[in-house]
Amino acid sequence: MSTPLVIAIDGPSGSGKSSVSRGVATRLGLSYLDTGSMYRAVTWFVQSQGIDLTNVQAIAECARLAEVIPSVDPNNPGISVGTVDVSEPIRSDEVTRAVSIVSAVPEVRTLMVSLQRDIAHQAQVGIVVEGRDIAGVVLPDAAVKIYLTADPQARALRRAAENGANVDATKQQLLSRDKADSTREASPLEKSADSIEVDTTHLSLDEVIDHIVSLAGSNV
Numbered sequence: 010m011s012t013p014l015v016i017a018i019d020g021p022s023g024s025g026k027s028s029v030s031r032g033v034a035t036r037l038g039l040s041y042l043d044t045g046s047m048y049r050a051v052t053w054f055v056q057s058q059g060i061d062l063t064n065v066q067a068i069a070e071c072a073r074l075a076e077v078i079p080s081v082d083p084n085n086p087g088i089s090v091g092t093v094d095v096s097e098p099i100r101s102d103e104v105t106r107a108v109s110i111v112s113a114v115p116e117v118r119t120l121m122v123s124l125q126r127d128i129a130h131q132a133q134v135g136i137v138v139e140g141r142d143i144a145g146v147v148l149p150d151a152a153v154k155i156y157l158t159a160d161p162q163a164r165a166l167r168r169a170a171e172n173g174a175n176v177d178a179t180k181q182q183l184l185s186r187d188k189a190d191s192t193r194e195a196s197p198l199e200k201s202a203d204s205i206e207v208d209t210t211h212l213s214l215d216e217v218i219d220h221i222v223s224l225a226g227s228n229v
């Protein structure tokens with residue numbers, strides 16, 4: 010039997026990662042894992058426990074108690090912490106503002122990376138995993154590695170169209186999250202040397218999906 014296909018898709022917020030990753034997974038009949046939602050779920054849990062976000066040790070201890078359970082169905086993505094479905098609350102501004110702090114805590118990353126590897130290795134049909142450090146850290150043996158980019162204005166326009174927020178405010182938020190994500194010590198956001206960069210600024214969603222499916226072609 011051939012090895013299940015693993016596709017790693019990294020990139021900054023608003024680069025189109027989630028729509029592209031889900032589209033590629035659906036097209037190829039693979040599972041799908043949104044690792045950003047896992048860091049958001051831990052952040053939601055830490056906030057729900059009233060933890061002080063300046064206390065790194067308290068965040069790490071709290072994260073150990075969070076039972077993060079992501080769905081791997083690209084047509085029905087979602088995530089729970091224990092028995093609580095947190096798919097909606099993890100998209101709140103409160104979580105979005107705090108997630109860079111929580112995801113920079115090394116113990117949080119160790120816990121999530123280990124869970125992400127377990128989920129990827131259990132996916133018998135193959136899997137598309139999206140995040141920031143998938144190609145470089147989580148799944149360095151992935152058969153296909155993509156780094157999605159788009160210029161900040163295009164990214165802000167897409168995010169604002171999704172959630173109805175102001176474009177300029179969204180752009181500032183994206184840029185400050187990029188900065189926090191790419192300057193942190195533990196697994197900063199960066200393109201891994203062997204990833205293929207795809208600039209989505211002037212491409213439609215279908216064009217990006219077609220491109221990645223064709224790159225994956227020889228591995229399917």
Ligand code: DC
Binds near residue numbers: 140142143
């Ligand atoms: O993709 P997103 O915006 O839902 O990600 C939320 C946050 O999680 C983002 O600020 C960076 C962090 N993240 C990370 O550090 N590593 C990943 N593999 C995925 C997301």
